[in-house]
Amino acid sequence: MKKTVLFALLAIVAIGTMVSCRKKKDTIAIIYVRDSANQPVAGCQVVLYGESTVTPSPSVVLYDTTMTNSSGEAEFNFNDVYQLGQAGVAVLTIEAKKDGKVGQGIIKVEEETTSEETVYIQ
Numbered sequence: 001m002k003k004t005v006l007f008a009l010l011a012i013v014a015i016g017t018m019v020s021c022r023k024k025k026d027t028i029a030i031i032y033v034r035d036s037a038n039q040p041v042a043g044c045q046v047v048l049y050g051e052s053t054v055t056p057s058p059s060v061v062l063y064d065t066t067m068t069n070s071s072g073e074a075e076f077n078f079n080d081v082y083q084l085g086q087a088g089v090a091v092l093t094i095e096a097k098k099d100g101k102v103g104q105g106i107i108k109v110e111e112e113t114t115s116e117e118t119v120y121i122q
Helices: 002-020
Strands: 028-034 045-049 063-067 073-077 090-098 101-109 114-120
Touching (some): 028 090, 028 101
Parallel strands (some): 028 114
Antiparallel strands (some): 028 073, 045 090, 101 114
16 A cells, blocks of 8 residues: 555656656847848847846846858847746847948847847948
8 A cells, every 4th residue: 555655656746747847948039130232241240238228227137249140140049048937038239230331120039939130231
């Protein structure tokens, strides 16, 4: 009898652990940079950063930069920022710069999805 009860308890704990351990999916932001002719811009510096909405403004928590690939895409990974159960990730300002041309935008990074935005430099 004791063995049956112990086995049943262990089975319940094991099943509960397997069901509750969900692996989080990737949280990615992709920025597409285009020129005024709507052509992809390779080798463009793209910066994503958060801006404070309160005064006095605390230091920026999120700040990341990368270069666009040959297709004009810059990819940012926010897996370290997003935690399971968190509602939303961030709303970030985008700055793209190359050869004196500049473009700006805003992206809302959603949890466990690939968020995309296009910025035009002029």
